[in-house]
Amino acid sequence: MSLSTSPAVEPDSPARGARTSGVQSVARAARLLSAVVDSPSGATLTELSKTTGLNVSTVHRLLATLTAEGLLCRSRESERFLPGPVLLRLGRRSLSSSGLPDVTAVLKELADLTGETASVGVCRGDTVLTLMSVQSEQPLRYLGEPGRSVPLTGSAMGLAIAAFDPDRDRAPVPGAAPVGGPYSDDDRDRERWSLDVELLATRFRGYAVLDDLGGSGLRGIAAPVHSGSAYIRLAVDIQGPASRMADDHLGRLGSAVVAAAENLRGLPVALALGQL
Numbered sequence: 001m002s003l004s005t006s007p008a009v010e011p012d013s014p015a016r017g018a019r020t021s022g023v024q025s026v027a028r029a030a031r032l033l034s035a036v037v038d039s040p041s042g043a044t045l046t047e048l049s050k051t052t053g054l055n056v057s058t059v060h061r062l063l064a065t066l067t068a069e070g071l072l073c074r075s076r077e078s079e080r081f082l083p084g085p086v087l088l089r090l091g092r093r094s095l096s097s098s099g100l101p102d103v104t105a106v107l108k109e110l111a112d113l114t115g116e117t118a119s120v121g122v123c124r125g126d127t128v129l130t131l132m133s134v135q136s137e138q139p140l141r142y143l144g145e146p147g148r149s150v151p152l153t154g155s156a157m158g159l160a161i162a163a164f165d166p167d168r169d170r171a172p173v174p175g176a177a178p179v180g181g182p183y184s185d186d187d188r189d190r191e192r193w194s195l196d197v198e199l200l201a202t203r204f205r206g207y208a209v210l211d212d213l214g215g216s217g218l219r220g221i222a223a224p225v226h227s228g229s230a231y232i233r234l235a236v237d238i239q240g241p242a243s244r245m246a247d248d249h250l251g252r253l254g255s256a257v258v259a260a261a262e263n264l265r266g267l268p269v270a271l272a273l274g275q276l
Contacts, residue, residue: 031063033087035252036072041125042080042149075127075149082124085147088131094123103264107134107236110260116240117142117187120225121157122209123233124149128158142218142239153195156220157235160210163199164224165232206256211242219245221253223261 035051036043043051049059063081070086103120110118111134119133128151133144138230152158202208212218222237238245240255245253 005236025062025230028052028058029066032066033071034181036081037087038082039080039124041127042075042078042082044079044081048081051075061228073147076233077151082129082149083147088147104132104134106260106263107132110236110238110256112134114238114240116238116245116253117144118236118238118260119144119146119157119233120236121155123152123158123161123235126152128152128155128161128235130157136240138240138244142241144239154236156210156222156239156254157237159202159210160222160224160235160237163202163208180192185257204256205250205254209250209254217242221245221250221257223254223258225261225264227265234264236264 028119031052031054032048037050039047045056045063045256048054048063052059054062061177063072067074067081070084071172072081072087073084074081089113107118107120114137115136117133117136119129119130121130127149129149130144130146132146135141135191152162198208198210207221207223210220210222218239220237220239222235224232224235225234226232227234236257238253251270
């Protein structure tokens with residue numbers, strides 16, 4: 001007869017159930033995080049349920065917790081879940097030993113040279129996600145919003161990526177209806193033509209210029225970060241008051257942004273950021 005000094009725990013006892021449930025919740029949360037990270041433009045609750053094999057109620061509960069803790073965030077424009085600020089911060093920390101400080105140094109040099117906030121972002125489907133920013137030291141400045149996702153054609157970085165990516169289909173036209181009436185086919189055609197002209201101008205200049213149509217008075221200048229593959233995912237930009245980034249300064253500012261993008265191209269960590 002063998003003896004054991006360990007306390008007896010029945011298979012269905014509360015102690016065993018709590019421990020198993022806790023481990024299971026962590027494993028399920030990890031599956032959800034992986035599924036979101038692997039989705040270029042984020043994923044909806046239904047899509048995540050299908051991808052992970054978890055039922056909708058379980059996914060809903062876990063997503064609520066992950067969002068509350070900042071590991072995920074919900075797109076303002078859709079019901080899709082994207083990596084949140086905490087998850088992005090963890091990703092940046094994990095890359096810190098692989099050269100991420102070098103990326104920060106490139107952005108800091110760009111911000112000092114231009115006097116404007118410098119950022120790097122990654123393309124995720126039809127959106128651009130800001131990964132990190134170095135703020136301008138000017139009293140009036142753009143603060144930068146790491147973790148924020150905007151439509152591809154709603155940012156200078158998105159235009160730069162769309163203009164220089166030979167494998168990307170024509171950039172999507174935003175579907176926002178103009179003030180005072182419905183969004184007609186003529187409106188879409190005019191916006192399509194305007195976008196095509198802007199993409200052509202971006203290729204000619206080597207960088208994109210975009211004024212914020214929301215009335216903030218901001219202007220962005222961005223250039224793509226070319227990699228070994230044809231598919232461009234990364235871009236770098238500066239943003240600040242349009243009054244400080246007037247047309248007669250575009251040549252100087254644009255050249256600085258293009259140079260920063262070229263510097264990022266030479267960093268191995270830029271390839272890793274492009275996979276986020």
